[in-house]
Amino acid sequence: MQLFSTFEHTVHIEMALATLEKKGIKQENIFVVPLDNRKEERKVFDNLHRSDGTSLIDIGAALATAFSVVGASIGFKLAWGPIYWGLIGAAVGFLIGFAIRLFTELIIKKRRRLLKGFHSEIILIVDCEESQGEMVENILFSHFAMGVAKVK
Known part of the structure; x- marks a missing residue:
């Protein structure tokens, strides 16, 4: 046995x-x-066949919604109007949220993985x-x- x-x-x-x-x-x-440790770095961006379960656009979508509402509200007083300023606010909010999430995945979580010391x-x-x-x-x-x- x-x-x-x-x-x-x-x-x-x-x-x-x-x-x-x-x-x-x-x-x-x-x-x-x-067992041998993994030699290659984990990929941040997923593809069609492999996903690690983390989303990079979740914070971006929330900030895009918030910034588009604020942009549309302020847009009533500005020259281009509420629609353009709402779209600009959505784009800016999405880019800020995406950058925040990318920073946390690349910098902060990498440090946490190194500190844990996966054996x-x-x-x-x-x-x-x-x-x-x-x-x-x-x-x-x-x-x-x-x-x-x-x-x-």
């Missing part, structure tokens, strides 16, 4: 390995594989007898395994 489990890159995996060896699982039957996960494969399967699974979960799967 083989048990597959995933761990974060912490000291808990070392403690799990030590506990498994104390319980009689040989070191030759334990296989640890670290790769580790896959642990344990080859054991079926009678030891339940014990090994309990050991892995008690040492904070993110998930465990059994293959007979």
Whole structure:
């Protein structure tokens, strides 16, 4: 029987390995594989086939609405009239909102990702007898395994 489990890159995996060896699982039957971190930068702009779920136009749409109302209101007193000034206000509001969102995605969230320090996960494969399967699974979960799967 083989048990597959995933761990974060912490000291808990070392403690799990030590506990498994104390319980009689040989070191030759334990296989640890670290996953590689992503090398390329994440793309800010989405395409048709891939989206990360963040929208760059949400703040722009809200500011476009607000600025167009203010522009149309003030436009009654100005030379070009309320329609043109409403459209100008909408364009300015959208561009300001888009710039704010682009700044937060490129600068602020990039810093936050670097501070968090995303580390790769580790896959642990344990080859054991079926009678030891339940014990090994309990050991892995008690040492904070993110998930465990059994293959007979």
